[in-house]
Amino acid sequence: MIRINLLPKEIEKKAAVKERIILAGIAGVLVLLIFFGIWFLKFAQVKKLEKEVRKLDSELKKIEDKAKKVDEVERNKKILSERLKVINSLLASRLDYPKLMETITRPDILPPRVWITGMSTKTSSDKIEITFQVQALDNYAIADFLTNLDKSRRFENVELSAITTTKVEDTPVRTFSIKCFYKPERGKNA
Structure with a gap:
């Protein structure tokens, strides 16, 4: 079929320009829609991440509170452990002096x-x-006395000081001091 154009070229150019403007407008609207769509997705992601950060912050606060409680329990445990050591030491050594006196006499x-x-x-x-x-x-x-202390397995490093002689009721008495270490017998059968 043969096409005959009876319209002047100016009108045809105007129509082509109009089509281009419409296409450019549609393209612009599409670009804006795509831009706003991407912006909305990013905005939604940011809000989701902010919500997750708030949730993690609250969980972190709970964990920090629990960690503080654990630290306090550990400190109390350490204090109680030290007290228990002192008590055990006292229990282990409670008979040291009576046994020392018994041994000496x-x-x-x-x-x-x-x-x-x-x-x-x-x-x-x-x-x-x-x-x-x-x-x-x-x-x-x-x-x-010195020999007996040396022979005993409970006494060690026996040292005698200077001996002085005095009279008590006309009897000469030697006065001196002895320094030594006593090793207490400790254990279940002590």
């Missing part, structure tokens, strides 16, 4: 011609440092 340790006039002690974790103030009737009694 046994005849195989303290000879009959020797008597203790004073005693001072200093306790460490496994030993008791003792300083005895002692009087004896003769040098043989002093030697027997």
Whole structure:
């Protein structure tokens, strides 16, 4: 079929320009729709992430509160553990001094011609440092006492100080001090 155009070229150009404007408008609207669609998706993602961050922050706060409670429990546990060590130490050493006195007064340790006039002690974790103030009737009694202390497995590092002689009711008495360490017997059968 043959086409005959009776319209002037100016009208045809105007129609073509009009079509281009409409196409450009449609393209612009499409670009704007795509832009706003992407913006809306990003906005929705940001809101979703903000909501997730708030949720994680609240969970973190709960976890921090629990961590504080755990730290407090750990501190209390440590304090109680230290107290338990002290109690166990006291229980383990509660019989040290009675056993020390029993050991010192046994005849195989303290000879009959020797008597203790004073005693001072200093306790460490496994030993008791003792300083005895002692009087004896003769040098043989002093030697027997020192020998007995040395032979005993409970006493170590026995040191004798200077001996002085005084008279008590016309009897010469030797006065001296002995420094040594006492190893207490500890354990279930102690």
